[in-house]
Amino acid sequence: MSQIDGLPPLREVIATHQLSAKKSLGQNFLLDLNLTAKIARQAGDLAGSDVLEIGPGPGGLTRGLLAEGARRVLAIEKDERCLPALAEIAAAYDGRLKVINGDALEIDPLEYLTPPIKIAANLPYNVGTELLVRWLTPKEWPPFWTSLTLMFQKEVAERIVAKPGSKAYGRLALLAQWRADARIVIDLPPQAFTPPPKVSSAVVHLTALPAPRFEADAQTLSRVVAAAFNQRRKMLRASLKGVAPDIEDHLAAAGIPPTERAEQIGLEAFCALARSIKGN
Numbered sequence: 001m002s003q004i005d006g007l008p009p010l011r012e013v014i015a016t017h018q019l020s021a022k023k024s025l026g027q028n029f030l031l032d033l034n035l036t037a038k039i040a041r042q043a044g045d046l047a048g049s050d051v052l053e054i055g056p057g058p059g060g061l062t063r064g065l066l067a068e069g070a071r072r073v074l075a076i077e078k079d080e081r082c083l084p085a086l087a088e089i090a091a092a093y094d095g096r097l098k099v100i101n102g103d104a105l106e107i108d109p110l111e112y113l114t115p116p117i118k119i120a121a122n123l124p125y126n127v128g129t130e131l132l133v134r135w136l137t138p139k140e141w142p143p144f145w146t147s148l149t150l151m152f153q154k155e156v157a158e159r160i161v162a163k164p165g166s167k168a169y170g171r172l173a174l175l176a177q178w179r180a181d182a183r184i185v186i187d188l189p190p191q192a193f194t195p196p197p198k199v200s201s202a203v204v205h206l207t208a209l210p211a212p213r214f215e216a217d218a219q220t221l222s223r224v225v226a227a228a229f230n231q232r233r234k235m236l237r238a239s240l241k242g243v244a245p246d247i248e249d250h251l252a253a254a255g256i257p258p259t260e261r262a263e264q265i266g267l268e269a270f271c272a273l274a275r276s277i278k279g280n
């Protein structure tokens with residue numbers, strides 16, 4: 001019996017259900033329930049929220065979220081081998097856990113969720129980044145979620161929270177920080193996982209702002225930032241030449257020296273540049 005609930009320890013769950021980790025599904029499991037409860041607490045007060053969890057695996061984080069009081073958890077898991085273990089958790093937390101077997105990139109979870117909705121996940125790197133970008137670029141803002149609590153490779157986590165002037169600063173930082181507060185809340189060494197991955201990891205917590213930090217058209221801002229960082233070593237007057245014919249005028253209107261490089265430009269100036277270009 002574990003301390004956070006009456007269910008068996010995760011090592012036992014994995015042995016009983018023969019859940020040997022599959023590399024193809026990016027399976028690096030968290031087996032310490034004190035750690036998964038700690039991650040769940042980073043999502044804030046769960047009592048009044050539904051939580052969407054992607055990739056529950058054998059259910060360590062799922063159990064953390066439920067034990068920390070989530071109103072309901074909807075968990076989407078691709079690996080059907082995990083379903084019997086997850087069914088045991090659902091039975092122990094009567095009615096508060098619903099599991100869907102499928103690919104999170106293809107399932108629309110909204111019909112099963114009632115706001116306010118928080119998202120929590122420990123996902124493979126490529127799926128995690130793709131979902132993060134989707135969650136940060138909905139058609140309308142504010143999005144359906146109030147916060148995201150997500151495990152990433154440390155290097156990706158650093159790109160999400162990076163500030164101008166650093167090597168990690170780029171498209172992901174601007175995308176995340178334009179409409180959300182983002183911070184690293186837990187650092188984890190490889191040994192925290194079974195099997196241990198090659199690199200360190202970190203949990204990032206993002207809170208959706210009610211409105212963008214600075215006004216800008218989302219598509220124009222995305223186009224400008226993509227062009228600027230695609231050639232991040234070039235001066236902006238060169239890297240942005242293809243974005244608008246009179247780019248030097250727009251840079252001047254936004255107060256950006258044309259000889260600057262993308263890495264030096266903050267979010268507010270990128271938004272001013274997007275407004276100037278869109279206004280044309």
Ligand code: SAM
Pocket residue numbers: 025026027028029030031054055056057058059060061076077078079082102103104105121122123124127
């Ligand atoms: N949450 C568990 C934990 O912390 O121990 C498992 C984490 S493991 C890094 C990633 C989980 O995501 C695995 O259970 C894997 O099967 C699942 N997964 C991978 N790709 C997925 C996808 N596209 N949709 C849903 N689940 C996926």
